[in-house]
Amino acid sequence: MNIWGKTIHVVGADDERAETKIRGPTFMGAYVDEATIIPETVFKMLVSRCAMGGAKIFATTNPDSPYHWLKRDYLTDNPDVKSWQFTLDDNPELKQEEKEYLKRQYRGLWYQRFIEGKWVQAEGAIYDFFDQEYNCIMDVGKLANYYFMGVDYGTTNPCAMVLIGYNPVNSPHFWVEDEYYYDSKLKQRQKTDSEYAQDLIKFAYGRNVRAIYVDPSAASFKAELMKSGVQNLFDARNEVIDGIRFVSDLLNNGTLKVYKKCAHLINEFTSYVWDKNSAKTGVDKPLKENDHALDALRYALYTHLAGKSPNPLSPQEIDKLYNESRGIQPELPPFFQDPRDPRYRF
Numbered sequence: 220m221n222i223w224g225k226t227i228h229v230v231g232a233d234d235e236r237a238e239t240k241i242r243g244p245t246f247m248g249a250y251v252d253e254a255t256i257i258p259e260t261v262f263k264m265l266v267s268r269c270a271m272g273g274a275k276i277f278a279t280t281n282p283d284s285p286y287h288w289l290k291r292d293y294l295t296d297n298p299d300v301k302s303w304q305f306t307l308d309d310n311p312e313l314k315q316e317e318k319e320y321l322k323r324q325y326r327g328l329w330y331q332r333f334i335e336g337k338w339v340q341a342e343g344a345i346y347d348f349f350d351q352e353y354n355c356i357m358d359v360g361k362l363a364n365y366y367f368m369g370v371d372y373g374t375t376n377p378c379a380m381v382l383i384g385y386n387p388v389n390s391p392h393f394w395v396e397d398e399y400y401y402d403s404k405l406k407q408r409q410k411t412d413s414e415y416a417q418d419l420i421k422f423a424y425g426r427n428v429r430a431i432y433v434d435p436s437a438a439s440f441k442a443e444l445m446k447s448g449v450q451n452l453f454d455a456r457n458e459v460i461d462g463i464r465f466v467s468d469l470l471n472n473g474t475l476k477v478y479k480k481c482a483h484l485i486n487e488f489t490s491y492v493w494d495k496n497s498a499k500t501g502v503d504k505p506l507k508e509n510d511h512a513l514d515a516l517r518y519a520l521y522t523h524l525a526g527k528s529p530n531p532l533s534p535q536e537i538d539k540l541y542n543e544s545r546g547i548q549p550e551l552p553p554f555f556q557d558p559r560d561p562r563y564r565f
Contacts, residue, residue, distance in 0.1 A: 248275050371518065378415055379512040
C-alpha cells in the first residue's frame with residue numbers, strides 16, 4: 220500500500236516462516252493486530268527491524284495466559300513499553316443492554332478474559348471456575364490452630380512450597396497463607412538440597428507446622444530435611460485426578476481460600492490446562508506446565524484431608540481422622556529441633 224507517500228507493507232503472520240518476510244529491511248514503525256496470536260519469533264524480528272529514530276510499534280490484543288511471552292517479556296516491567304487496558308464497559312458504541320447480553324454469555328475464566336480483560340488461561344482450563352473475588356482473600360491475620368505444608372521439589376524445574384492454615388472456628392476453615400517459589404532457570408542458579416532445606420526451615424519458622432507433605436519422588440531432599448532436623452515429614456499422595464477434584468471441591472464450597480499475596484499459585488490456577496493430546500485418547504491428564512505451586516497445594520490438601528468419603532469432610536471429622544491415623548496428640552513438638560539445642564540429635 221502507498222499512503223501519503225509512504226510505502227506500507229501488509230504482512231500475514233500465520234506461522235514462524237513469516238519472520239523471513241520482514242528480515243532485512245528497517246521500518247519506521249508497525250501496527251500489529253491481535254499480537255498474542257502471532258509467533259514470538261516474528262514479533263522479536265519486528266522489534267529488531269523498527270530501529271530508526273522515533274520508530275514505534277502499536278499493537279492490540281485480547282488477554283491470553285499470564286505466562287504468554289507478550290505478557291512476560293513486554294507488558295511486565297518493561298521500561299520501553301506503555302500499555303492501556305480497556306474493557307467491554309469502555310466501548311461507547313454498545314448500549315447497556317448489549318453489554319449485559321455479552322456478559323451473560325461467559326462464565327469463570329472466559330468471563331475474566333473477554334469481559335474483564337484479565338490475563339488468564341481459559342482454553343481447556345482445569346480450574347475454569349477460579350475467581351479471585353470469590354476464592355482469594357487479603358491477609359487478615361487469621362489465627363491458625365496449626366499449619367501444614369506441601370512441597371513440590373525441583374532442581375532444574377521450580378521448587379514450590381505452600382503453607383496452609385487451619386482453624387475450625389473461622390470461615391474459611393483452611394487458607395493458603397504463604398508460598399515459596401524458586402525458579403532456577405529464571406535465577407540462573409540451581410540450589411542444593413541443603414539450601415532448599417534451610418529455605419524450608421526459614422519459610423516455616425515460628426509456625427506450628429503439624430505436617431509437611433513432600434513429593435514422593437524427592438528422596439534426596441527428604442533425606443536432607445531429616446538430616447537438618449525437620450520433623451513430621453510424610454510422603455504425599457500423588458493421585459493427580461482425584462487430588463484435583465478434591466481441591467476443586469474445597470474451593471467451590473468456600474472451605475479453602477488463598478491469600479492474594481500468593482501470586483505464583485494464583486497465576487497457576489488461571490493457567491493450568493488439560494493436555495489436549497491425552498484428551499484425544501480419552502485420558503484426563505493435565506499438561507505438565509505451570510503446575511509446581513499447584514502440585515504442592517494438591518499434595519498437602521489431598522494427603523492431609525481426604526478421607527474415605529468422596530466429599531470433603533467437616534473440619535472436626537478431618538481433624539479427628541488425621542489424629543487417629545497419625546497418632547498425633549493435640550500438643551505437638553516444634554516441627555524441627557534447633558541444632559543448637561543440647562537435646563538435638565540427627
